[in-house]
Amino acid sequence: MSCALRAPPRSPLSACLPKPRPDAVRRAGGRRSVAFGPRALSARLTELLPDFPQVSVCVAFSGGADSTALLGALAATRAAPLELRAIHIDHRLHPHSRRWSAHCARVARALAVPLTVLSATVAPLPGESLEAAARTVRYRLLGEALRDGEALLTAHHEDDQLETVLLQLLRGAGLAGIAAMPARAPLARGFLVRPLLAWSRQELVAYLRARGLEWIEDPMNSELRLDRNYLRARVLPAIRERWPAAATTVTRTARHAAEAQRLLDELGRADVARAAFGARLSAKVLRALTPERRRNALRYWMTAAGYRPPPASRLEEIAGPVLAARSDAQPRVSWPGAVVLREADLLSLSASPGPGDRASCPPGASPLPEVSWSWGRGRSRVLPGYGGRLTLKPDERGPLDLEALPATLTVRGRRGGERLRPVRGGPHRALKSLMQEARVPVAERGRRPLVYAGDTLIAVAGLWLDESVQASAASRRRARLVWSAAD
Template structure:
């Protein structure tokens, strides 16, 4: 733990540093002044300690939203057990409420990423609608992020590095110190005699970021003293470029994002024809934009799946497997099926009291509109060769009826069929495509919706 009381010559420089940092912070805070609450992610390290002190000082002179700190305790190293106590003491001295959240870090390939995921999961639990979480990343972090991602072959979105703000849960994640350097933060901390924690893992060069920070950047800045600010500026240029790519994607989506003929099927879908008109690069851009909220995307070498999906013959039913689901093509429409969509059981379900809605495992629910037929009834799924009585049309082959209405292939296997004994009594109305049943009732199916696991 560090406590700095180096005054004297540093004093004048420190005072000016305080005003420089405060000015940068004020500018970054301007858009968020009317948020219902502000939270600070407080690790106890240098960056978040300076940010917390700056905000607490500002709160003495300005009217700000209610301010509180959050410390996430990962429990990954013995030294960390003392940190919540340190953070509590700092917050007490500033008169600021602190919430300590203990998380379990999943073991996996990248400990850094797993710890980060656990941290952000904790943050999403705290952030209310419209509220803001401030984190302490600065310009040096931005430069390290850009170089790190460059070495991993990231695209424009990755090289735009850390955005100054982005949505988080129902609120916002904001990084108000991105324009400040680590040296400025250190000078501020010395000037105000702040105490902070040095995380021992920050010195471990086995972590890629630490290797860049301690081994690579000193060599770079020896030869190019402005390397950090130049790289941070490059990240800003790339962020602007990504903004333009997103704008282009939204324009390209307008023509492809037409309502589906099956409004009851709550799955994201696009019309293929307008996408075919675009160059390959624009197709990838619009699909990245559309799929980013839905799944992790492949790198640029792995888009062959998209081309074979796009170029397959009209009667084929190709699909492209992605990390968190599948992109299906049915005729001239693309459909996104999240992994949860396939978690469905096609075992038959008995329906002894046909009045109530019937929950179908992983497949939404069924209900009657009008007076239900006498039970006992059962719900089964397609085996092939089903025949159904259609009012005014006689006995018809179910497969042919489904072909007529163009129902996507991936839905057919989970279409609930209503049986009375061995007789196929009814198929769901499916948005008016089926005429009324012989009685005065209709069978209505509500498949899984977005809030039931289709994100």
């Protein structure tokens, strides 16, 4: 297949779009929404980001019609002192992906918007689709690239919301799935914002055509073997013909589901707090809950730690047999991306190895993503996939010498064979031995972030510092390296 650039001529997907409406003002999400453009977009961003335009904004720019309309309209506002930039993720899944990156660079240059291109390596976990794996990698890279307090803008629109709700219903999703995509949510050190949910794809394409802006048509969008494409091409045209306001009413349903889910989250947060022992949960406390509250608490615990909850059958296994097992049984349940292990009375949650990693990972190890941390620009670093954040807290009695740290640190998970010198003047010790002596739970050993200066292991988050960075009486700038697991 080959990629295609689209400009004012008719797009191949236009046959799947609803017919144009004569009015410029339409009802979306239960309220009035003016026709899409720079002014309307600015008004919507002011609602979602109270400090707009005194904010830093980053657009997830694929080069497709939707993100091109978003970037083009934002660039047209030029609302000072707005800081605007864009990021393009090259998933390297299509032979023309480099051309797409080059196209995005040209568009960004024409709009005078700084662009960063990041390359992704997509390796689906067992049972995970290529599309789901690409999405996971994409958001991980985008989250890692976000600056403190920055808003990541994605171009999801009203039609995407309709498709998402219908797909979730067909897959038997619960409230969290039916709630679909929120307009704003936390992400890494900033926020994820979806400002286009009030507009249809047709309106975005009309904006592009009126301004002669080109965009990329990904040939994968016409692959009907993919559920979303089949729904878009074969099902939604019939729904819209019979129920023209389907997108609006389904969006309303999603809002109701989101409200109910927030109440369940409040309940889950309270139940997890009662069952929590650090990052682990007491099986005894969970068993005292009703089955419904137990499953809700487990889902909340997993989501709050940054993991996708397991399929219903796996969740039932954890909520039932795993919690009811003998204290010495050490049962475990795994699913793509995560594993739950019970040791004595406590449940632990950690990342599971990806395909091809099982043989190379020692017990307790996990192939967590490698994260770069320029600590001079941000003393706190969220670590996607690790379930928490690292913070350098200045402390005149702290055990760490800030002046011994390089400007950029690297964080990664265990790979086996790590050694450090935790006692000044003492011998180098194997990390495996140190963790065994400290009785660190097996499930936590692979999740514990390891901090490197170049190729030298200098810290095990929350546990040990290497002699090379330990403070002495002569140290002028001291700090503590604090590991905070997700609540």
